[in-house]
Amino acid sequence: MKKVIPCLLVATVLVAGTASVSADHGGHMDSMAEKLELTSEQEAQFREIMQTKREKKKSFFKELRAGTHAQLKEVLTEEQLAEFEEMSKQRCPRKGKQ
Numbered sequence: 001m002k003k004v005i006p007c008l009l010v011a012t013v014l015v016a017g018t019a020s021v022s023a024d025h026g027g028h029m030d031s032m033a034e035k036l037e038l039t040s041e042q043e044a045q046f047r048e049i050m051q052t053k054r055e056k057k058k059s060f061f062k063e064l065r066a067g068t069h070a071q072l073k074e075v076l077t078e079e080q081l082a083e084f085e086e087m088s089k090q091r092c093p094r095k096g097k098q
Helices: 004-021 025-036 040-075 078-091 093-097
Strands: none
Touching: 025 040, 040 078
16 A cells, blocks of 8 residues: 555646646647747647657556556455545546546
């Protein structure tokens, strides 16, 4: 149990950070492209790079959540796991949508 708690804290911080960073891709990207004074070619490459990064990050966090869930399933009872999942949904409403 002592090993699981630090993992949960890290996962919570990482997931919360991702949710806040990825809230508005389009507007943020437009603003960045304008401030950087990118050429059309640079902007297209920049957007592609950032999209790839988002996809990799999403995949990483999906795997992290699955791994965390598997570890918790070994430690918690079914009732505790269900309660944990409900608490997680309340803390991070977007989690259920991913």
